[in-house]
Amino acid sequence: MALLEMKKISKSFGFPALQNVDLSIDAGDRIGLIGPNGSGKTTLTNIITGLIACDDGQVIFENRDITKLSAHRRSRLGIARTFQIPQPFYSLIVRQNLYIPLRCRLKSEEAMFTEAGRLLDLVGLSDKADGLPSDLTQIEQRELELARALALSPRLLILDEVLAGLTSQEIDGALEILRVICESGVTVIMIEHIMKAVMGFCNKIVVLNSGMKIAEGMPEDIFRNPEVERAYLGE
Amino acid sequence: MMKKVSFELIIPGIIVACIGLLIAKLVSGIYFFYVCYAILQMIALAAAWNILGGYTGYVNFGIGGFFAAGAYTSIVLLKYYEVNFLVAILAAGTVSGILGLLIGYLSIRVRGIYFSISTIAVSTILQMVVLNTPFLGGAKGFKIIRPPAFPPFSNYIEFLFLLILLISFFAVAVSRLIEKSWIGRSFLAIKDSEQAAETSGVATLKLKILATVVSCALMGIAGAPYPYFITLLEPYSAMGLTLGTYAFAAVFVGGRGCWFGPIIGAVLLGGLQQSVTVMISSEWNILVVGLVIIAFVLLAPNGVVGLLKGRKKPVLLKKKDRV
């Protein structure tokens, strides 16, 4: 049974951003979503999380039609995401940043405090818990993004270029954390340009180009696909 | 929650009322009450503005409109229907709150300066409606005769002083209550990133509407006793930009997104305005107030509160959030 199913999704911003995209994701999948810049990856993410509405098509999550559901309701169902450019809540300290999503499932401040501590430990920010997000480095801000997404205790986690700018050592460390997350039963969609990471981590890859899905399959198959090659390298 | 409300609102409210009564009994100079009225009104408006502008970051420029909506509601009810003052105050809050709902729905589509200018638009259209409605006094406005003073007050202004004292206390207490709860945290999240807040499970639209309704309703409540203070309520002076901009500037002088910022700002700015008016009787007094506002904005970016707390610390922080 599919965790998330997208049927014939179309979206236009004056120009067609997505055309008839179908996507089916099973629970426990580790999906890599790739494609050149402007191919519609971020639009697709926004449609899954509900930040923008699609013009046409259906989004089904755990057998429930969520096409018309608002973003915050979807996040309470367990769809979490990070942003490509980190968007921490600058007015709150790092720990309080996690309180915002934690409040969806925990009621008491004490429980939130404990859980926030656990998550910050996981991403390695526990010593910065009382600092301001503006004092964090770019990489630490991404870690905060990840922790905030995890605070929703998601069923589906969408990672928008969390690895960009990391050294290869740091990438290995980050992938290690992501594997732990996957093993706890979270399905992951990863948008990434670093092919090494995608190949090493994902069990399935979806390729978008000019708003259309041009390929889908096992990592090793995808890179032998001539259409994908054309999309990346040109004619 | 009920317990919290009663501890934060009702009991301190009674204490504030007692202090107010005591002041009214002890202080004999009536001028004192007029100055205090002006400053307390500024506190109430600034605190109300802060709920929307300080916490969620939506800047409302139409303060005068919502304030006047309250003032007109109360005078219409008091003059034509002779209702109880308390009823008039509640009705003033309700009408302004409904207008706030309208503004709240505007916030779905626009933000930033666009939102701000739409609030001016709403407030100007209100002014046009008042001008073209004879029932609301039209351009001639309402002349109001204050009722005689009644015990324990020796003068009606003392009663008005107590009223505005309670109203400004209420406005500050409500903003403090919001600030200390998860709602305030969510408001700040909306200010910092509406998208991130929405995907973190915050019902941004509902909360924004809550903020606009509460903020505007408080402005309306602050306007309810105004007709009796000014004794001539007419659209140009009641809805002008002056009242609102001073309240708005007070928040910036004091410090945004913090419940006691508006108090500090209003006392400083209101005090300055009142004293400069009686000390320098010429154009130069506007100049002084203008210069002080600029000096504050340049020297104290986060207001007096920001300076007192130091720049690096967020304004909203509970002790137990720190280890």
Add this chain to the structure above:
Amino acid sequence: MSMKRFGLMLIILVVVASFSMAGGKAEGQEGSDTEPIRIGASLALTGNLGSAGKSILLAWQICLEDWNAKGGVLGRPVELVYYDDHSNASEVPGLYTKLITVDKVDFIQSPYGTPAITAAMPIAMEHGMVYPGNAALAANKEFNYKYYFSFWPLGPRQVEGIADLFFEAAMSSGEKNLTVAILSEDNEYGARVSEGALESVKKYGLKVVYNDRYPPSPATVDFTPVVRAVQNTGADLFFVGSFPQGTISIIKACKEVGYKPKLFGGAMTGVAYAANLTELGPLLNGVCACCYYVPEPTIQFGNVEDFLETYQSRAAVEGVDPLGYYNPPWAYSSMDTLLKAIEATGSLDQTVVGDYILANGWDSVVGKGAWDPAGSGEIAESRGFLVQWRGIESNDLSEFMVPGKQVIIAPEEYQSGPMLWPSPLFED
């Protein structure tokens, strides 16, 4: 950072210090025989009413100088204590309370304009102060305060009465079936004027073909559309109730669209200000408007000429309205009447002085008269009259300082020349 904190602390200190000083300033010691008698007021010295406020202030200062030169009142010098209310009525109640309770002035004068005068009325009443008014429209209507004395030349019918003058003049032409257009500014003044006009029109059996209001400056920049709408109705009489900016713009717009009603004007304010008169110049020819003073031989009251001479010599220096035909004579009279009453009764008691003024009426540079017996606080008979400009050849100020160019056409008792009918509008 520390510099900033230092700066901030300095600002706070200044604010607090000024606040406390303001509270404690001028706690007057009373009773001494050589201490000055102090008259308190707030005036619009800035903001949109600043122009009128400043000319009133000058008139008062001249009045006090005149008295002090004569040895003061009751042998004591007279002094003015005044604040600027920024044309903002909501500052007025506080300022008057301060004047009365903190500064402990002996008497008060009113601020300028209806909103401000109304706002200070309850304060004056509470303290039983004599309250001479300076230019309000029926401010006493709801209050009925015994010691409110309005030094304003319009009498019990107020601005509504201006319409009577205008339509009376039109009827005197003998022409029948005249149609009327009424246009007024969307404020209290305009609303009252147009109400008065409707009453008058009814009285004389005329027909109204247009009646509308326009938003005050600066909301209306271009008046040609509205004047064209009036022109389109072909009204014979065009009655206007406007504030200065509207007055200038409407006259210009009429000339531009080529609209020439048989009689044009009425309750247009601002035609007494030198700046506006010189701005309009020959455009004023044929326009009829209500004035309170023009240099015509039929209205030689009191010694207003002497006063105006002093005023004009001072005004040029101080940069306020150099003619002084509008507020100043009445402001001077308001102060003068008050001081005369103090001198006559030998008392600083409000009731004594108030009763004296009530009984003896007003008497100063604008002549003398009684108060409205109905108790409205207005003067008993209107002293406004309708002026028709003619023969203005240039934009020079001297044009308006000689007789014969601003002819009084109504009411009959002050008439200084025949009405030109139809009005020779804009003719050089």
Add this chain to the structure above:
Amino acid sequence: MIDVILNTIVSGILIGGFYAACAIGLSISFGMLRIPNIAHPGFIIAGGFLTYYFNKTFGLDPLLAGLLIIPIFFAFGFLLYRGYNRFFESKRDEREGQMSALVLFFGVLMIIEALLSVTFGVDFRTVTTPWSSIVLHFGSVGICLRMAVPFLCSVLMVCILYLYFSKTYLGLVIQAVAQDSMAATLIGSDPRFAKSIAFGISFSTAAYAGTLFVCLVPVEPSLGMQFLGRVFSIAILGGLGSPLGTAVAGLIVGITESLTTAYIGSSWTLAVSFILLLIIIAVKPTGLFRR
């Protein structure tokens, strides 16, 4: 009947051009530079008073006097941006800064009003020229030069600005800086210099709009505060940062106000620009012509 409509529309077009001249500087400063200069109407009034001063003292034609004060305002705007950047903009992040800047410019607006009152007094001032009372007739349509000359000047101003921003090198740099100041540094231009120039231009338009204002109607120092809402709503209607858009928005507001006066009642005209604004916001929040 048709005459009335024609004349009404012509009046609307003429006044609309003037509105555009008032709003265009705001469109530059707020749309391109992200500086919410609510003191802009105050500077317009200041320009009007300076024109009046030059006209009265030296007998200069106001249109010429207006040209003379442009360099003064340009220099002032240029320096003001330097100061703003040095003491304000560079010290805080953009979103927070914009809100504080609103208060800052409110203070500036108060200071302008006070200085004007001190220098020129609080009387209404206006400038009359030999041409201002001339009326030209085209069939049944009468056009008065008092309205038409400001209109033509505004059109000229919009055209010059349009050409400047789309054809000259510095104009294009300013546009680029408006989009992304980082990118502009890459092509080797100093964003601070470009922005100073743009702010100077914004002030120059305010100066000349003031000249046109004082030719049209009498002005007094506190008018700036009262003119604020309309100028802002026109700038937003036109889509901030677009000279042509502002011109069209000005015309739309002018014509609608004129028609409202003629057919609905002049007492509602003030609401026109705001109702239009709310409608636009409901349909297309970024204004009519935002690219």
